[in-house]
Amino acid sequence: MNALEQIIEHTGEPQTNFRFIDCDIHPALKHKKALYPYIEQRWRDHLDTYGGLAHSVYATRGGPYPRFTPETARRDAWPPNGSPPGSDLEFMQTQHLDAHDIRFGILQPIVGANNTRNTDLSAALCTATNDWQIDEFTSREKRLKASIHICAEDAELAVAEIDRRAQNRNFAQIQLGSRSVEPIGRKRYWPIFEAAQRNDIPIGFHVGGPSPYAPSPSGWPDYYIEDHQVLTHSAHAQVTSMILEGVFEVYPKVRVVMIEAGFAWVPSLGWRLDNHWRKMRNETPLCKRPPSEYLKQNVWFTTQPAEEPEHREDLRLLFDLIGFDRMMFATDYPHWDYDDPKRAILMPMSEAERRMLFHDNAFSFYANLD
Amino acid sequence: MSITDAIDCDIHPGVPTIKVLLPYMSDYWREAFIARGQDGFQPASYLPNSPISCRPDWRDGDAIAGSNFDLLQKHALDGFGSRFAICNVLYGGSFSISETMAAAICAAVNDWVKAEWLARDPRLRASIVVPTQNPRLAVEEIERIAGDRRFVQILMPVALDMMLGKEHYWPIFEAAVRHSLPIGLHAGSLYRYAPTTNGWPSHFLQDYVGNNHAFESQLLSLISQGVFVKFPDLKVVLIESGVTWLPGFLWRSRKTWRAVRPEVPWVNESPIDIVRRHVRLTAQPMDGPADPAVLERVINQIGSDDMLLFASDYPHWQFDGDRVLPDGIPSRLIEKMARDNPLATYPRLQETIQ
Amino acid sequence: MAKHVIATLAEIPPGSQKLVNVKGRAIAVFNVAGELFGISDACPHQGGSLAAGATVGLTTSVKPGEYCHSRPGEFVRCPWHSWEFDLRTGQSWCDPRKFRTRPYDLSVELGDTLIAGPYVAETFGVSVEDQYIVVEL
Numbered sequence: 001m002n003a004l005e006q007i008i009e010h011t012g013e014p015q016t017n018f019r020f021i022d023c024d025i026h027p028a029l030k031h032k033k034a035l036y037p038y039i040e041q042r043w044r045d046h047l048d049t050y051g052g053l054a055h056s057v058y059a060t061r062g063g064p065y066p067r068f069t070p071e072t073a074r075r076d077a078w079p080p081n082g083s084p085p086g087s088d089l090e091f092m093q094t095q096h097l098d099a100h101d102i103r104f105g106i107l108q109p110i111v112g113a114n115n116t117r118n119t120d121l122s123a124a125l126c127t128a129t130n131d132w133q134i135d136e137f138t139s140r141e142k143r144l145k146a147s148i149h150i151c152a153e154d155a156e157l158a159v160a161e162i163d164r165r166a167q168n169r170n171f172a173q174i175q176l177g178s179r180s181v182e183p184i185g186r187k188r189y190w191p192i193f194e195a196a197q198r199n200d201i202p203i204g205f206h207v208g209g210p211s212p213y214a215p216s217p218s219g220w221p222d223y224y225i226e227d228h229q230v231l232t233h234s235a236h237a238q239v240t241s242m243i244l245e246g247v248f249e250v251y252p253k254v255r256v257v258m259i260e261a262g263f264a265w266v267p268s269l270g271w272r273l274d275n276h277w278r279k280m281r282n283e284t285p286l287c288k289r290p291p292s293e294y295l296k297q298n299v300w301f302t303t304q305p306a307e308e309p310e311h312r313e314d315l316r317l318l319f320d321l322i323g324f325d326r327m328m329f330a331t332d333y334p335h336w337d338y339d340d341p342k343r344a345i346l347m348p349m350s351e352a353e354r355r356m357l358f359h360d361n362a363f364s365f366y367a368n369l370d
Numbered sequence: 371m372s373i374t375d376a377i378d379c380d381i382h383p384g385v386p387t388i389k390v391l392l393p394y395m396s397d398y399w400r401e402a403f404i405a406r407g408q409d410g411f412q413p414a415s416y417l418p419n420s421p422i423s424c425r426p427d428w429r430d431g432d433a434i435a436g437s438n439f440d441l442l443q444k445h446a447l448d449g450f451g452s453r454f455a456i457c458n459v460l461y462g463g464s465f466s467i468s469e470t471m472a473a474a475i476c477a478a479v480n481d482w483v484k485a486e487w488l489a490r491d492p493r494l495r496a497s498i499v500v501p502t503q504n505p506r507l508a509v510e511e512i513e514r515i516a517g518d519r520r521f522v523q524i525l526m527p528v529a530l531d532m533m534l535g536k537e538h539y540w541p542i543f544e545a546a547v548r549h550s551l552p553i554g555l556h557a558g559s560l561y562r563y564a565p566t567t568n569g570w571p572s573h574f575l576q577d578y579v580g581n582n583h584a585f586e587s588q589l590l591s592l593i594s595q596g597v598f599v600k601f602p603d604l605k606v607v608l609i610e611s612g613v614t615w616l617p618g619f620l621w622r623s624r625k626t627w628r629a630v631r632p633e634v635p636w637v638n639e640s641p642i643d644i645v646r647r648h649v650r651l652t653a654q655p656m657d658g659p660a661d662p663a664v665l666e667r668v669i670n671q672i673g674s675d676d677m678l679l680f681a682s683d684y685p686h687w688q689f690d691g692d693r694v695l696p697d698g699i700p701s702r703l704i705e706k707m708a709r710d711n712p713l714a715t716y717p718r719l720q721e722t723i724q
Numbered sequence: 725m726a727k728h729v730i731a732t733l734a735e736i737p738p739g740s741q742k743l744v745n746v747k748g749r750a751i752a753v754f755n756v757a758g759e760l761f762g763i764s765d766a767c768p769h770q771g772g773s774l775a776a777g778a779t780v781g782l783t784t785s786v787k788p789g790e791y792c793h794s795r796p797g798e799f800v801r802c803p804w805h806s807w808e809f810d811l812r813t814g815q816s817w818c819d820p821r822k823f824r825t826r827p828y829d830l831s832v833e834l835g836d837t838l839i840a841g842p843y844v845a846e847t848f849g850v851s852v853e854d855q856y857i858v859v860e861l
Binding site: 183215219225226228236 | 528572579582584615617634
């Protein structure tokens with residue numbers, strides 16, 4: 001019996017079948033100009049001439065660290081017609097939605113819309129991305145729900161876009177990157193949290209996003225293997241910022257989810273914040289309660305890429321410490337560090353816990369699911 | 371719980387003003403600091419009046435924390451009953467932008483520590499503070515001081531001018547290994563870059579908590595750049611990093627390495643094995659949960675009994691009273707943390723000082 | 725043990741690979757410069773199909789900054805998490821003892837020798853002139 005078979009035998013197959021909710025699916029543009037129908041001519045001309053102008057070393061690449069596979073994707077996720085992984089709805093349906101009998105999938109496009117230093121362009125691309133998700137995906141496939149793209153750096157335009165879309169049943173959440181031009185808890189971003197709370201729609205922070213800063217407080221790592229690790233730091237920093245700046249005190253009903261950052265860092269962050277806040281809370285008066293309490297009130301986590309402890313029971317401990325009610329399963333289809341729904345979270349779970357992780361938590365967390 | 375006859379791997383004598391260092395400087399630098407009227411080189415990583423910088427009952431009025439020898443002796447040495455304590459001075463030279471000023475201040479600090487601290491209590495040991503801003507100058511300082519066996523480590527802040535694994539810093543590792551001295555990375559930043567990858571938080575508390583990011587990324591840099599392949603005898607000590615972050619880091623780094631190994635093929639074993647062999651952590655703060663049973667489990671997740679080093683972090687405020695260790699540390703570890711692991715990490719501690 | 729014909733050699737030319745099913749087993753078959761390798765298709769990590777992975781050489785190094793490339797095409801990277809598997813042994817590179825997939829001995833045989841002795845052809849007839857990839861199970 002090989003290692004995988006041993007683990008499966010230890011875990012047991014689920015007793016009941018139910019359809020799960022995948023909290024992170026990446027739709028892709030069929031080609032570079034796929035958003036052009038959704039933007040004005042002036043922006044098409046602008047993009048043709050100047051491109052997206054991100055905080056980047058290179059002219060057209062998304063980020064400076066080359067990924068390990070083409071399009072950061074699973075090698076088996078290329079549709080037969082050759083278009084990029086995640087761009088072909090039919091193939092996504094066959095290979096993923098139908099194959100796993102998914103009930104809902106939350107789309108998170110990574111198309112560089114909020115990656116630009118030109119915030120007017122970014123706002124135009126964001127609203128275009130929202131239109132494109134409906135046209136190409138959610139209007140044709142009811143199992144898929146879209147994310148409201150906003151340009152966080154222009155709070156006014158961002159709020160306008162949220163208000164325009166939040167009651168539209170195509171959308172399940174607001175999407176932001178885990179990186180931003182200032183820590184996301186700072187006051188200039190508060191209108192976004194206000195709009196999220198007012199519209200009763202959650203905010204998903206997906207790893208990545210625009211960043212003028214070095215990945216590390218000590219500068220620029222050389223390798224992708226390092227860059228991949230610091231994705232967790234951006235999520236860690238955003239959570240810290242929101243808690244200590246007081247976002248969850250001022251907007252107590254806002255719900256946020258940290259996506260694709262894994263979760264092994266969460267309990268330690270809670271303990272560390274509590275420990276040092278207790279001494280220095282007079283610097284952060286809007287954090288009125290121990291920070292870990294806000295973690296358990298306002299913050300959720302998707303599981304992918306699930307960490308792989310040396311001992312299976314330590315995976316279970318993480319869930320118990322964070323709270324089973326705060327964990328939501330995601331595959332990250334079609335990316336390479338995809339978590340398979342049958343194989344990625346292998347640990348003893350009750351049926352009720354399995355349902356929470358794979359369905360019930362997400363069902364109550366997201367907007368417009370039913 | 372309290373603990374006696376331990377080896378305290380992290381205490382902080384404080385430099386009160388540049389004036390105390392002037393006697394140890396060259397004529398040029400002494401005149402420069404006086405004539406130009408420049409002082410105030412306390413690092414922003416430890417705001418002098420912030421709660422973390424000094425426990426309230428250890429404060430001495432307005433004085434810079436740790437600057438009074440008698441108080442340090444009374445609190446840290448006599449108070450904890452320590453066998454030895456390693457002085458890690460966090461002061462301007464280590465953080466300066468100018469290379470030459472960095473070298474001048476670091477050298478003065480090392481000489482000041484020798485004359486006014488090590489000479490006055492045989493229980494004290496120290497780290498060599500070095501100007502990482504210029505690795506050649508850092509090596510010169512190591513060569514100048516390393517002959518004094520009371521210096522047991524080479525110390526630097528954890529967030530520097532660039533990632534520590536880069537070849538730029540390798541002369542420092544080469545000197546460290548030649549003298550059998552570990553490299554100590556201490557919480558703190560040169561602030562050449564934003565403290566977080568999302569920019570500058572509004573609060574010092576966020577900066578302090580964010581030291582995590584520097585520890586993890588520097589550790590990964592050392593691994594990924596092959597520093598432990600090039601220098602198989604090198605040991606690195608992470609000082610004041612917290613402890614409970616480590617298992618999650620190990621698991622994720624191993625998972626990523628399994629996937630993208632060919633990018634860094636000289637990393638020819640799991641990062642977990644590399645860390646267990648080459649890296650040590652001072653266990654103050656522990657940043658653990660209130661539940662001792664959970665803390666015990668997290669500590670066991672580290673998977674090695676050799677890694678944790680006892681420390682008080684005096685005078686930083688990490689615990690109250692004499693509860694220097696939280697409940698939950700497995701008893702088999704306490705002796706190891708207090709004596710065996712420090713002696714193994716800092717072999718010079720085993721020598722009798724003449 | 726019986727010989728099973730799993731494909732014609734022409735179906736899997738050098739540099740190509742294919743997923744075949746033999747007696748209920750999914751086997752990923754690779755033709756590396758004329759040499760045939762077969763490994764159990766399911767990646768022992770999370771079950772990705774190795775037949776869909778990229779074949780690569782082996783990258784090793786003893787000195788930081790230096791890359792040594794050898795054994796071109798003799799490794800497959802799982803299409804999901806890119807774990808490397810040695811086509812000769814089925815072992816993963818990252819943890820060869822704990823994570824391995826079963827290797828199969830494949831041979832290439834002419835149609836007339838197959839027609840002479842006992843064989844099992846899963847999906848097609850065997851002709852005398854053609855060459856066939858055979859596994860013994």
